Every structure is written in structure tokens, then in C-alpha cells.
Amino acid sequence: MAEITLTDRAAKRINEIMVAEPAGSSLRISVNGGGCSGFSYAFDIVRSREAQDIAIERNGATVVVDPVSLEYMDGSTIDFVNDLIGQSFKIENPLATASCGCGTSFSL
Template identity: 85%
Template sequence: MTEINLTPRAAKRINEIMGAEPPGSSLRISVNGGGCSGFSYAFDIARDRAEQDVAIERDGATVIIDPVSLEYMAGSTIDFVNDLIGQSFKIENPQATASCGCGTSFSI
């Protein structure tokens, strides 16, 4: 399995978000075609998971990633940042050769 890292800050924020969701909900991250740089990340609340999905867990927080997206995200670190443009999840992807200023779009 390809390792994806979830930082303590990201886990804390995911737990805060899931506190308002039905029990068993998780954060789903997927990679879609499109966006400023060719691919974009999508963040959704998942109430179910497919058999092939990979679950990344830390400190009680769970992130679900489908197998195709996992290939594009191999070796990534998922963090939560609070900077001048606001709060957001940030994915540091070692496979990305370029990214957009929005932080959710990248190319390989």
C-alpha cells in the first residue's frame, strides 16, 4: 500500500468537522481531472465506503481515498493550515510538478 500521511492538525480538524456529522462519517479525498493545472482535489463527507477504498486513520480521524486517486496521491501529506487566505486542507504531493495558487489544483 502507498503511504499517505495525515498530520495531527489535519486529524484534529477532521474530528471537529465529523462531530457535526452522523456517526461513521469520514472525510473523502479524491483526485478529479480538470482544475487550473490539470487535476484537482475534491473533499467530501462520506457516509459509506467501497470495498476498494483505502482508509487513513490518525487520532480518531479517518480519511477515505479511492484506489485511482491513491495512485495520484502516493507519498502525500495531508495537513490543515490557517494562513492569510484562510483555513484549508493542504496536500503536499511529491508527484506534483506544478500547482495552482488555489492549492487544490496540480499537474503531474
């Protein structure tokens, strides 16, 4: 079974975002074809899950990932960073052979 880790910082930020969303909402992360390096991450807030979604939970925060995207993200860590260029979710993906400066595009 593929695994994804959610850091405490990411969980905290997800919980802050979800305060303004309907109960039961989750952050969906998916991998799409395209982007500067071949694949890109998409972040969406969803109100429902698909039956085959995998849920990653930490400290009350939930991230859902579809099985196809999970194959491209196996072993990844989802973090939230706040640095000089701004705030964003950052995915450390051990399967990525290259990534773009935008932080949401990668290649395998």
C-alpha cells in the same frame, strides 16, 4: 502499497468537522481531471466506504481515498493550515510537478 500521511492538525480539524456529522462518517479525498493545472482534489464527507477504499486514520480521524486517486497521491501529506488567506486542508504531493495558487489543482 501507496502511502498517505495525515498530520495531527489535519486529524484535529477532521474530528471537529465530524462532530456535526452522522456516526461513521469520513472525509473522502479524491483526484479528478480538470482544474487550473490538469488535476484537482475534491473533498467530501461520506457516510459509507466502498469496499476498495483505503482508509488513513490518525487520532480518531479517518480519510478515505479510492485506489485510482491513491495512485496520484502516493507519498502525500495531508495537513490543515490556518493562515492570513484562510483555513484549508493542504496536500503536499511529491508527485506533483506544478500546482496552482488555489491549492487544490496540480499537474504531474
